Amino acid sequence: MSRELHLLLLGNPRSGSSWRYPGVVNGPAAVLRSVIEAAKTAERGTFDAIFFADTLNYGPDAAWPHKSTEDFEPFTTVAALSRETERLGLVVTGSATFQAPYHLARQLISLDHLSGGRAGWNVVTSFARAAADNFGGAGVRAHDERYRVAAEALEVVLKLWDSWGPDTIVEDHAAGIYNDPGRIRVPGHDGEFFRVRGPLGAAPSPQRRPVLFQAGSSTAGRAFAARHAEVVFTGQGDFDRGREFAESIRGQARSAGRARPPLVTPSLGFVLGSTDAEAKAHEQTLFEHFIPEYQIGWLQEVDIDLTGADLDAPVPIAAFAESTETHRTALAGYRVLATRGNPTLREFLFRTVTAFGARVVGSPEAIADEIERWFRGGAADGFILGPSGIPGQLEGFVDHVVPILRRRGLFRRAYPGQTLRANLGLPAPDFPTG
Numbered sequence: 001m002s003r004e005l006h007l008l009l010l011g012n013p014r015s016g017s018s019w020r021y022p023g024v025v026n027g028p029a030a031v032l033r034s035v036i037e038a039a040k041t042a043e044r045g046t047f048d049a050i051f052f053a054d055t056l057n058y059g060p061d062a063a064w065p066h067k068s069t070e071d072f073e074p075f076t077t078v079a080a081l082s083r084e085t086e087r088l089g090l091v092v093t094g095s096a097t098f099q100a101p102y103h104l105a106r107q108l109i110s111l112d113h114l115s116g117g118r119a120g121w122n123v124v125t126s127f128a129r130a131a132a133d134n135f136g137g138a139g140v141r142a143h144d145e146r147y148r149v150a151a152e153a154l155e156v157v158l159k160l161w162d163s164w165g166p167d168t169i170v171e172d173h174a175a176g177i178y179n180d181p182g183r184i185r186v187p188g189h190d191g192e193f194f195r196v197r198g199p200l201g202a203a204p205s206p207q208r209r210p211v212l213f214q215a216g217s218s219t220a221g222r223a224f225a226a227r228h229a230e231v232v233f234t235g236q237g238d239f240d241r242g243r244e245f246a247e248s249i250r251g252q253a254r255s256a257g258r259a260r261p262p263l264v265t266p267s268l269g270f271v272l273g274s275t276d277a278e279a280k281a282h283e284q285t286l287f288e289h290f291i292p293e294y295q296i297g298w299l300q301e302v303d304i305d306l307t308g309a310d311l312d313a314p315v316p317i318a319a320f321a322e323s324t325e326t327h328r329t330a331l332a333g334y335r336v337l338a339t340r341g342n343p344t345l346r347e348f349l350f351r352t353v354t355a356f357g358a359r360v361v362g363s364p365e366a367i368a369d370e371i372e373r374w375f376r377g378g379a380a381d382g383f384i385l386g387p388s389g390i391p392g393q394l395e396g397f398v399d400h401v402v403p404i405l406r407r408r409g410l411f412r413r414a415y416p417g418q419t420l421r422a423n424l425g426l427p428a429p430d431f432p433t434g
Helices: 028-044 061-066 074-081 101-114 143-161 219-228 239-255 276-289 292-302 328-339 345-354 364-376 393-407 420-424
Strands: 006-010 049-052 089-095 119-124 169-172 177-179 211-214 231-234 263-272 358-362 382-387
Touching (some): 006 028, 028 074, 049 074, 074 089, 074 101, 089 211, 119 143, 231 239, 239 263, 263 276, 263 393, 276 345, 292 328, 292 345, 364 382, 364 393, 382 393
Parallel strands (some): 006 382, 231 263
């Protein structure tokens, strides 16, 4: 079977300064409408899934004046979208360090059933102090310890999903017996971080269980992804770094004994115009409307404090921590952005709007060219796309970039299956034996 490009959409409805962009309508009803429209447009373009990031907090205090509300909670958002779509995958972020494994397992398998087998779980290790303050106030765990917690949380969730096998339900009307207790697998987990008896009480979904996504890029994050993830979401700023990352994940997956490495889907921010010149004009609009103070606030989460610095002077590198226990990959990525090309602080902050992922500004052909370069060059199996936030960008991609990708034989013209696994080309996991 030939290799196929995968496209996913970053679905978070409001980010950064997007509420200020010309033509954007704010408020709960408008945000809900825009999320539904985005999902339907992505499905019209035969995208694999819509993907929702999450932070479990409203952000650092310094960002509050500039941040819009109605950044809806992912699980309830995709539950609504499951009734508005038929084939589009629904991927939610759930914290393996702050959210209880039993609760996550139950929510996710419920979503998988309600959507007909279209759910995915982005397994994250939450790093923000503001998030920790919302979950008991015990603080943020050390970086590598978070991944040990996540590995055990994932182990518990998988055990819970395996509680019911294909033969557990007997539905004997005459005897009044629905389940065969001898076929219920009770996890009885007693580990370093979690004690969970179970069982969950849910049959396998149409795709067996939700697809596992993971977004770590640090040394510990790569090892976790290579061992556990089925799809890896990453931010790599250029082709060479992207290919190095993808090759690293594939190599580590083989070393871990996996016959099939995870799909690697970097983020790709795009600004689309009918011509390169029009796209650059859209980019200028974004620059004129972004809020530097908002970006300064969010950078505090990775121990970069630029408060009070001159926006039109060079970036004060001394404001960057040497190391961090929050998000090491982000800190390193921001340092690269701050030194590449000697930007002013204002220019650097604008770069952080799309963080350190790939970005292309141009015509449909230019965007298709960049996607093809990464895909054919082995740097990506697909992309999680982040439209600029200017109204009409996603529609433009589906109407003008997708047809080019199809003509080049890179992207499908119809969904191959009903479930997220089928559309990603992923096999269903085997049931445990014994």
